[in-house]
Each structure stands twice: as C-alpha cells, then as structure tokens.
Amino acid sequence: MHNNNKELTLSAPLSGPVLTLGKVPDAVFASGAMGDGIAIDPLNDTLYSPCAGVIIHVARTAHAVTVRADNGAEILLHLGLDTVELNGAGFSMLVSENQRVSLGQPLLRYDQDQVGQRCKSLVSLLILTNSHDFQVRPITLKAVKVGEPLLHIVARNGSVASVEASAGPEVRGQVRVAHRGGLHARPAALVRQTAQGFNSQSRLHFADKSAPCNSLIGLMGLAIGEQDEVQVSCQGADAEAALQALLSALATTLPDDHHAKAPVSTAPLKHPAEAGVLHGVCAAPGLVAAPLFRLNAISLPADAGNHDPAQQQSMLDAALNAVRSDIAATLAQAKKHNNADEESIFAAHMALLEDPALLDAAQQLITQGRAATHAWSQSIDAQCDMLQGTGSALLAERANDLRDLKQRVLRALLGKAWHYDVPAGAIVAAHELTPSDLLQLSAQGVAGLCMAEGGATSHVAILARGKGLPCLVALGSALLDQAQDQPVVLDADGGRLELTPTAERLADVQQAQIERQQRREAQQARAHLPAETRNGVAIEVVANVASSSEAAEAFANGADGVGLLRTEFLFVDRQTAPDVEEQRRAYQAVLDAMGDKSVIIRTIDVGGDKQLDYLPLPAEANPVLGLRGIRLGQARPEILDQQLRALLQVRPLRRCRILLPMVTEVDELLQIRQQVDALCVELNITERPEIGVMIEVPAAALQAEQLAEHADFLSIGTNDLSQYTLAMDRDHAGLAARVDALHPALLRLIAMTCAGAAVHKRWVGVCGALASDPLATPVLIGLGVTELSVSPVQIGEIKDRVRQLHEAECQRLSHDLLKLGSAAAVRHACQQHWPLP
The missing domain is CATH 3.20.20.60 (Phosphoenolpyruvate-binding domains)
Structure with missing residues (x-):
C-alpha cells in the first residue's frame, strides 16, 4: 500500500462488482451528500479494512464502521442500504472504537441471506467523509476481490491533482443535445455527475463560450437549447472513456423530464380588465379562500468591508455545511417516501451548493475583505443575472433555485431560524417562492400560494402539485401591494386571484373546501370495502x-x-x-x-x-x-x-x-x-x-378475441395504446395535452378488447393512467372493464365513484360516446352525464 501524507491506495473491503456513486439507488449517497467514494455489490460475507488506521466510529446497529487512515482520510464503510432499520439483526461487529486495525483486518461479518432478504439492497458504500480535504480517484470500475487496489486518495493541496488529471492527450467530440428544453438543471446535473466519474478534466463548448463539466452553473450558463450542436473536450488518462460517457449523457433524454409535461405556454393569457381580480398562470390546481399573507426576502445591512478573510471564510464554510446537512435530510425523507420529484430537485440543489463557479466567486470576494453574507449574496446574484441574461425562460427559472440557496445560507450565516411565522390556513403571496420555502410553508399548513413572478415549469410548481397546494404564478407586481390579512379567493384552475370577494363568495368557496375534505375522509373510511355498482356488479380496484x-x-x-x-x-x-x-x-x-x-x-x-x-442494444431511430x-x-x-x-x-x-x-x-x-x-x-x-x-398496441386490441383464447386475462395499458393509436409521442411538450385516452378511437379499441375477451369469458382490466381518472370510470365500466388498477392514493376515490354508478346506464351512454368526434367532446359529455363533485 502506497501511503504518505498526500496519497493513499485503498484496497477493496469486499468482493463484487464496483459501481460509481451515481449508480447507487439511494439519493443521499448518489448525490455525493455524504462525500465522494465508490460502491460494491458484495459477493462475500465479511467486510475488511481497506487500509491501516484507527476505528473512529462503530454504528450502534453494527452495519457501518469508520476508519481514520494514517494520512487523516476518514473512510466510512456502510454495508447495504437502509440496513440501519434492521437494528443489528444479522450483523456482528468484530472491532471497537479507538482500536488500531491493519490493512485487510476483518471489521464486520453479516448473514447474507438474513440481511439480503430484509434490506433494500446489499450495495455497500466506501465514502470519504472528509472529501473537502481529499480527492477520490477510482482505480477500477470492474469487479474486484478483497484486497485488490480499489481507489487512490489524494490530499487536496491544489496543484498535484489537477496536473495529474490533465496530463495526457486531449480528445474532442461533437453531439446534438437531446434533452427537452435544453441543458437546464436536471440534464446539467446528469452531465456533471457523469464527468465526476472520471479523472480527466472535461469542458463543454457552445457558440464562443465554454464551461467545465463539473460546474452546474457554468453548464446552464452556456444557454444550450434542445437540438443544439455542442463540442466536448476531455484531457487526462481516461479521456476517451470520459468523452464517450459525456457524449452519451448529452444525447440521451431524461426519462422523467417534467418540462415535457408542462403547459406549452407559461405566459399569462391576456384577460379583459376585471376589477378586483389579478390574472396569472396555474402552476398547481385548486380553489381556496383564506386571508392573504405577504412574505418578504432577507435584506442585508450595508457592508463596510475590511473583514478578516480567514474568519469570514470559516463562517461561510460552517453555513454551507449546515445547509448541506439540511438538504441531505430532505433528500433522505424524499427517498424514504418514494418522492422522485422532490428527490431530483434537492439533488440538483446539492450540486449547486458545491459548484466551483459559486464557491470560487464568494471566496474571491471574501479575500478582498467582504463579509461572508455579502460575498455569498453577490456571487449568487451575479450567477442569477447571467442565467436570466441567456434569454431562456427555463434557465431564468433555475435562477430561482440559486435564490433559494442564497436565502438558506444567509439564514444560516445570520443565525436566524429557517422559519416563517405564517398563520396556518393562509394564502401566501411572495415575489417568488423557492423550493425550500414551499416545503417549510407546506409543513406549516398554508392553504395556497401565489407569486408575482415564476413559471408553471418551475421546481416550485412541481412541488406544489405534489403537495396538493393550489398555486398561481406570474400575477405581476400588483400582488405585492395587497394589504396583509385581506380575505381573498385563489382560483388556480381559472388562473384568478379574487382580491375583493363578497361574503357570499367566500362562504361558498369555504363550504366547497369543507365538503371536499369530508368527501375525502368518507372515501377513505370505506376504501377497504369492495366496490360494487348500484346494481351489484363487482369492480376490482x-x-x-x-x-x-x-x-x-x-x-x-x-x-x-x-x-x-x-x-x-x-x-x-x-x-x-x-x-x-x-x-x-x-x-x-x-x-x-x-x-x-x-x-x-x-x-x-x-x-x-x-x-x-x-x-x-443498438441505437434506434424510433x-x-x-x-x-x-x-x-x-x-x-x-x-x-x-x-x-x-x-x-x-x-x-x-x-x-x-x-x-x-x-x-x-x-x-x-x-x-x-x-x-x-x-x-x-x-x-x-x-x-x-x-x-x-x-397496449393497436394490433393486440384488434386481435383481442384470438389472444383471449389463450390468455387468462387482458390488461389495457392506455398510456402506450394512446400514443400508438394517435401517432403522438406522449412525452412531446407540444402534444402531451392531446394524447388523451378518452379519444373516441381509443374507446373503440377498448370496446373491441372487452368484446373479444367476452367470447372466451376472460376478464379485462385497465392499468394505464385512464384507470385513475374518475371521469373515465363510468365509460370503462360501460365498455366491459371489471378491474381498474390505479395509483395507491386514489383507491378510495375510485371505489366511491364505482358505487355511484349503474352498469346498464354506463353501457347505454358509453356506446353513444364512441360516435363523438374528439376527446374533448367525450370529456364534456362525461361531465354532463356523470358530473364530478
């Protein structure tokens, strides 16, 4: 083992395939929140020490241990994911705190069957917890055996690492950016994460500008649009591999690109002037009446300068660490509750918080004698101006994420608790809210949100939809002139904020809210009972x-x-x-x-x-x-x-x-x-x-009778069936709203499937998104569907809908819908026949 104060080679603590952190199915580890490192999917039952050193921490539940190497590097070895929840069952720790260990000494054993059956994954982590002092360089990404060289750890003293990384020939490649909306936060985070998996230095070039691939802000600042041609350059020992990985990351669309599902236009519609009403854009639907509560951002006093740079830098580092730890906790909660939207938003925030463009700018201002608060504030403002100057609406919205980090770090620096004193049940008005604001406000029980600025594709909009909070954006500066605590009606569906509602209007909206809540509670109370139509037909939900x-x-x-x-x-x-x-x-x-x-x-x-x-698999045009x-x-x-x-x-x-x-x-x-x-x-x-x-393919619907002869049941996937029948990509931003499974052509294929299955007495279910749409429930029952597979939170609602219907009426009216000319006409007719509450 090569070991001096600068460099240390760690040996594999386990045998098995090696994964980069980005591949670990855990948001906190994958985002680098805990530090840099590597993962192994273990094939053996004993964890060995990767180096000589001292045990500085042993987990109470015996699933993790931390070793401090002789050069000061602190290495967390964590066996499996979510294994803390096993409370030590299946683990036996072989060392104790403050014990000296040698390279290759057994540290813990575990029962592979017992632990493997009860934990999320056996993928195990080797994390350098003091990554700010040391840099990790993987030696191999292939499978390893215990004791084989796994990675180098190099002290971060400036020049050593960068000289080695940039040694070797430079390679270049060109690619067209496939990400919808261009290189905004999520795809930029993917590119950054890919670059971090290699030792080589890599840059992205577009027009006459370039940025390092490890800077999220730098990448977004290039203002690269969808289908723009860009160039990638890489220099270092693994430059060729890095280049291929980066070209692939740029050419592959993200599977869950929320911007694809955003409204095509987020500009407010031009409404005729209406006294006492502000018009905006719906970011999250709903109708609510409550007092208006205005939020104001933190403002800093003037800075005289001449501060001690070391002291200010230390204060900023402490504040950044506190915010990192907060975000890591938010990520852990999001992951625990399978909230992918929240997870990806805050993983992007974690990346921004470590961005060299931001940190270097703040450090430079601190060196010139500025206070940490002003240095941080100015470095963020400069990057926000740059993003807003690109002319891209999406990138301008990403500036809101930076403002979020500005506020959070300022709160940590100023020693103010991150807490708004907002009355529960209020409608919050602000210039522009940030994702962190939204989580805090949601936890405090606010009723709705409205902003002077913002867009329907922003991270705040995504979170508001997920939390079920009605939200209006782009209401204009007049919003901020409204009196504190005045009663208002937020009609997000109609894009209206009613500033002077009558007492009668307020009472009607409040009554509708109460009825909706009571309805939800009643539905949930009966959710465990079977769902039968009024004439006794059982529908499985x-x-x-x-x-x-x-x-x-x-x-x-x-x-x-x-x-x-x-x-x-x-x-x-x-x-x-x-x-x-x-x-x-x-x-x-x-x-x-x-x-x-x-x-x-x-x-x-x-x-x-x-x-x-x-x-x-081979690349495919379609x-x-x-x-x-x-x-x-x-x-x-x-x-x-x-x-x-x-x-x-x-x-x-x-x-x-x-x-x-x-x-x-x-x-x-x-x-x-x-x-x-x-x-x-x-x-x-x-x-x-x-x-x-x-x-899910029209051919299968057309052959339903022949398939039903040999199948035990048929299940209709309306998402794919819609796009194949209508020849419209359901992820296309401009077409998404038109890929509607209530299109008469789709309904004809569903009717044909049910008729074909009935010949052989087979049942038909629907597992696509249409099953979760209460407006469609009577149509599907009328066409012969007897099983509806829905998202777990909607089971009570859909069962309740089934119980209000009569099968004969559903059959009679559904077949009339097949003759209509569009999905919109079908939806209108459904609302007429079977109105939703």
Missing part, C-alpha cells in the same frame, strides 16, 4: 406499484390487489442483471405485503428508450417502435428465462399472475406459455400461474 413498500401502502389504502407490478425497478441503475434468487425475494416481498390478495407482475419492459448498462417489452425477451432469452424462474418460485403461486408487455400476435403468447410449462416440469411445479397479455 387494484394498484399500480413498483416495489414492496408501495405495495404495503396500497394494501393500507384498501387496494383489492396489485394490478401492475413494474419489475424494471430491479433491473435499472446497476451493472449486472439481478439473479433468480434476488428477483424471487423481491417478488415474494410484494406478495407478502398484499395479505391474501392477488398480484399481477409484468415481465421486464425495457429496451428502446429505456436502456440497461449491462444490456447494450425507440418506442423498436426492441422493447416481450420483443426484448425474445432477443435476449436469458433475461426472460431468469425472470420466469423467479416468478414460478413465489408462494403461493396461485396469487401470482404474470403479465406480458408489448404483445402483438398470438404466437408470442403461445411461445411464453410453452416456456412456462417447460420450466414448471424442470422445477417440479404442478401448479400453473395465470398468464395475461397487455393490450
């Missing part, structure tokens, strides 16, 4: 889930079963496919979470636009029309074979139903049936699980 924890939530919310378990969660963000046993455990956990109810498990649906690192779903299973039979083996070994097998995605012809179904029969014989299984087919 089941849940779409993607993990055992979501299944447990669905069960608690009254689900009659799982209508769709998406198994992709097991296959993504890793370097190798899950083996049969890992898959079996995951599927069994979902069955166990659902009591005695049945679970429909869809076989893997990746390919095309959803790529796996370990399953390289990915959604390419190698995906069951087609991938035919192209790579070993993946499907392992999945079917795992599914056939869950108990009891009668509660497990297998669903095949993207089927277009009967032969595909027959082939899988034969494969299942052969595996049952091989595994000595006498039972046979039910096998169903997803109807």
